[in-house]
Amino acid sequence: MKSATGAIARFDSPDHLMSAIRTLREAGFSEIEAYTPFPIHGIDEALGRQRSKLPWVVLVGGLFGAISGYLVQWYLSVVEYPLIVGGKPYDSREAWIPITFEMTILFAAFSAIGGMFLFNRLPRLHHPLFDVPTFSRATNDGFFLTVRIFEVPQDRQAISELLASCGGHDVTTLDMED
């Protein structure tokens, strides 16, 4: 676990927030995170977010469900406990399809939920941001930005001034755990 220091600022509107993001990125800061009361179009691109890796997790989960669902039925009905049902052959592939399909959906959904929790590092009962007194306004009328600063102490002063110059209020520094 790596300890880093960050800064947080509150902005009055999405426009202020977006222009602050642009200024910070031009100044060379890359680890920026935004907290807003509602989704803002184009903010992912402005923050330079990569697309989530979640679809790949879901793909693997779905494939696992499909293969395991098929194999379980095949193994039980062909190898372990062969029974003639409805005059059909032991290996009646058509009959494996519905459960294979359902298992695909089930495991794809499980891996989507599980992957989402994993990538978001949930469940997490406390976050350093909750110590910032005004942060609850992120669910009301506050548009917040956090910036990470590594190692160099003089960055701390520079980033605070930069945030304030972009129209940020309540600029404070905080310790952010990874």
Add this chain to the structure above:
Amino acid sequence: MKVSSNDQLSVPRPRGWRLLFGLISLSLGLGLLSMLGLASNQRQFGFSYLTGFTFIASLGTGTLFWIMIHHITDAGWSVVLRRLLENYSKSLPLLLVLFVPIVMNAELVYRWTTSVEESVLAKQSWLNLPFFAIRGAIYLLIWSGLAWWLATTSSRQDATADPASSKRMQGASAPGLIVLALTTTYASFDWLMSLEPTWSSTIFGVYFWAGSIVGSLALLTLAILGLHAAGWLRNTIRTEHLHDLGKLMFGFTIFWAYIAFSQYFLIWYANLPEETSYFIARRTGSWNGLSWSLAIGQFLVPFLLLMPRTFKRNAPILGFAAAWILLFHYVDMYWLVMPTLHSEGVRVHWLDLTIPVAMLSGTLALTTWLSLGKPLVPVGDPRLSESLAFHSS
């Protein structure tokens, strides 16, 4: 209402006329060529014609379905697409003319017209030629009426920009969809399922409908990409809209496979001789190969092609997927019709190529002619700006 995109919203006349001339020549040329086939092999012609006709009819009903679904859900994102669908749906009356040869050739195509089997005769109160012709005309009149009312109401809104028109179309779409669902089901029973008059499947209408939905989406996607290639509507129908069309094609590809498998699976499981005959015919000899190609071509390939987000947002790949789906939708119709004629195996005749192309270019010619000089998006729709600004996720 002012449209904020900087596109020219109607097809300029000289190029439109050239396109129209090309489509009409193609349609008439191949149509006349097909007449030679009628003279040499009337029975083959009858079956090839039915394949082409059901293909075109399914694209028309699928289009009508999408128009009404967009209305009934009050969809904002799809407003820029709706006029293209409306223009194509206006070609539905052409099917009334195209239906005449179906009735004329019925005795060569439909066994129930001449059969003396008791099980077929028992269905005579429904399966007789005059009633068949009247029913067909009723379906086609209902579809044409719905399509023309919706399209003209929407066109009139271009000038008035009256939000009440949107509400009226939305209101009409609710009963309209029910009527469309019933008529499409009965049409598929009449035109396709009655080829095997002793066989029946209650899910058959849904199967036909699922194919028509995905086929008409593919046609719309190709039409948009064609317009883009010619330089039209590029800033109006954007990648965002194409991405959503890709998602819908992906979803309805799965829906088609789900229904196709459900139909097969229940018949396979119950294993009743009067039901399995249909699939035994399609799982013997080269027909089994065609059945597999349908499973792979109509499901697996588009399923994998349309899964990644980047593919849906890439015009050449999306266009390829749409063309592929449309082709296999036709193979699907072929698979439904032809085993009745060629029980010995797949025998592709040149008429199977000329007839659908002649019919498709005919409906597209009518569509082009009816859209010349008019806006290609509903400029009076109150939700147009929402659609222009649409952002897919």
